[in-house]
Amino acid sequence: MAFCTDTVSRVWTVVNPPAVPKVEKPTKFGILGAAAIAPSALIQPARSHPEVVIYAVAARNLNKANSYAKKHGIPKVYGGPNGYQELLDDPEVEVIYNPLPNGLHYEWTMKALTAGKHVLLEKPAANTAEETRQMFELAEQKNLILLEAFHYRLHGSRFHPAIQHVKAILDSGELGAIKSLAVTLAVSKGTFSPATDIRFNYDLGGGALMDMGCYTMSCSRYLMCANPTSVLSTTHEVYPPSPKVDRRTVAMLAFPQDVTATITCDLAVPLSLGFVPTLPQISVKVEAEKGTLDMLNFIVPTMYHSISISPRQENAASRKRMVKAYQFTDVGMEDKGDKPWWSTYRYQLEAFVDRVKGRTPQTWIEKDDSIANMEWIERVYEKTGLGSRPRSTFTPP
Numbered sequence: 001m002a003f004c005t006d007t008v009s010r011v012w013t014v015v016n017p018p019a020v021p022k023v024e025k026p027t028k029f030g031i032l033g034a035a036a037i038a039p040s041a042l043i044q045p046a047r048s049h050p051e052v053v054i055y056a057v058a059a060r061n062l063n064k065a066n067s068y069a070k071k072h073g074i075p076k077v078y079g080g081p082n083g084y085q086e087l088l089d090d091p092e093v094e095v096i097y098n099p100l101p102n103g104l105h106y107e108w109t110m111k112a113l114t115a116g117k118h119v120l121l122e123k124p125a126a127n128t129a130e131e132t133r134q135m136f137e138l139a140e141q142k143n144l145i146l147l148e149a150f151h152y153r154l155h156g157s158r159f160h161p162a163i164q165h166v167k168a169i170l171d172s173g174e175l176g177a178i179k180s181l182a183v184t185l186a187v188s189k190g191t192f193s194p195a196t197d198i199r200f201n202y203d204l205g206g207g208a209l210m211d212m213g214c215y216t217m218s219c220s221r222y223l224m225c226a227n228p229t230s231v232l233s234t235t236h237e238v239y240p241p242s243p244k245v246d247r248r249t250v251a252m253l254a255f256p257q258d259v260t261a262t263i264t265c266d267l268a269v270p271l272s273l274g275f276v277p278t279l280p281q282i283s284v285k286v287e288a289e290k291g292t293l294d295m296l297n298f299i300v301p302t303m304y305h306s307i308s309i310s311p312r313q314e315n316a317a318s319r320k321r322m323v324k325a326y327q328f329t330d331v332g333m334e335d336k337g338d339k340p341w342w343s344t345y346r347y348q349l350e351a352f353v354d355r356v357k358g359r360t361p362q363t364w365i366e367k368d369d370s371i372a373n374m375e376w377i378e379r380v381y382e383k384t385g386l387g388s389r390p391r392s393t394f395t396p397p
């Protein structure tokens with residue numbers, strides 16, 4: 001009973017966080033595009049951040065921008081064909097949130113940085129590793145903060161307690177050396193509408209590996225503390241109307257020390273019995289010398305997650321258990337003032353604002369990490385034969 005009420009209360013508060021009083025001069029964010037993800041990833045989290053206000057939104061269509069702004073209480077609106085650039089040119093705006101389709105990340109991040117704004121950039125960083133490198137180099141040159149929004153790994157000044165706890169167990173040696181990993185992110189057919197959703201549009205940087213595979217790649221590299229050494233094999237299924245768009249990709253990656261990782265991503269798992277949607281599959285499975293570890297829901301752990309540790313019988317240094325880590329204190333860590341209803345996006349915002357304000361979060365997604373993630377996504381695409389997503393035609397001034 002307590003489990004049910006805690007879960008309902010936590011999930012309700014993620015979506016309806018308490019609004020806190022703002023500091024005298026909060027940092028003003030502007031959003032490029034009236035994107036579906038912005039309320040969860042930025043607008044709701046900003047309510048409980050005293051140093052952040054969502055000041056402006058721009059959409060290609062002014063009516064759409066107006067109704068989005070009204071719905072979310074955003075005071076300043078830009079719309080029409082020049083709306084995005086007008087938002088970038090607004091001197092009040094200090095930070096740009098870029099949730100445009102993947103294929104537009106590069107162009108509008110380069111423009112935002114050129115306009116002197118910090119950028120919180122949606123994942124995956126761009127369509128290619130080279131574009132990713134250029135964005136980070138420009139940010140460095142201009143002394144601006146640029147973060148690829150891998151929210152599942154950013155939790156305030158530390159990693160998310162859940163994924164951090166998984167990593168801490170693996171790093172402790174309790175289960176011995178990792179032998180293999182399987183990281184999966186797959187949702188049922190019907191979750192997205194292929195005819196209209198950006199995820200199925202090759203020109204906009206679509207594909208399962210781009211959208212979901214970027215997390216599975218990132219998580220494998222994070223848990224292994226290493227980049228793969230090669231792509232051993234791949235299988236994929238395309239979305240037939242768009243033959244370069246992978247609806248599903250499975251890749252087997254080699255990592256140092258003879259570890260293999262299987263990453264699986266699917267934008268439209270077929271319905272069971274032809275009509276029943278399947279539950280989302282969001283899992284990490286680790287096979288180690290002295291036991292196994294399974295984590296459910298590494299992407300949105302605030303909603304619900306579980307971490308199961310199953311040592312082999314002969315492993316006397318370990319015990320079988322199931323752990324949850326909604327807050328640092330759940331796993332014996334120092335109280336950082338975080339709340340169980342802080343979503344990964346709320347913690348991400350905390351870390352991002354720390355950096356913008358010149359404070360130092362203990363963890364960060366570094367430039368090289370973002371570049372390497374994109375590089376290995378491209379290598380998997382190369383192995384599938386589908387090739388990288390198209391390079392941007394935008395030329396920086």
Ligand SMILES: NC(=O)C1=CN([C@@H]2O[C@H](COP(=O)(O)OP(=O)(O)OC[C@H]3O[C@@H](n4cnc5c(N)ncnc54)[C@H](OP(=O)(O)O)[C@@H]3O)[C@@H](O)[C@H]2O)C=CC1
Nearest residue numbers: 033034035036037058059060099100101102122123124198
């Ligand atoms: N961090 C996370 O958990 C998640 C991240 N994402 C990422 O966020 C980004 C956006 O995803 P999502 O919000 O689901 O997508 P949406 O389609 O809802 O939003 C994309 C926005 O891009 C704008 N846009 C500009 N040019 C085009 C174009 N040619 N075609 C289509 N849209 C265009 C649209 O803005 P306008 O209003 O101006 O028309 C639209 O609002 C992606 O990079 C995705 O990977 C997505 C979901 C979850």
Ligand SMILES: O=C1OC[C@@H](O)[C@H](O)[C@H]1O
Nearest residue numbers: 123187199211212215299
């Ligand atoms: O970033 C994301 O996370 C959750 C997925 O469902 C979504 O497709 C993706 O864009």
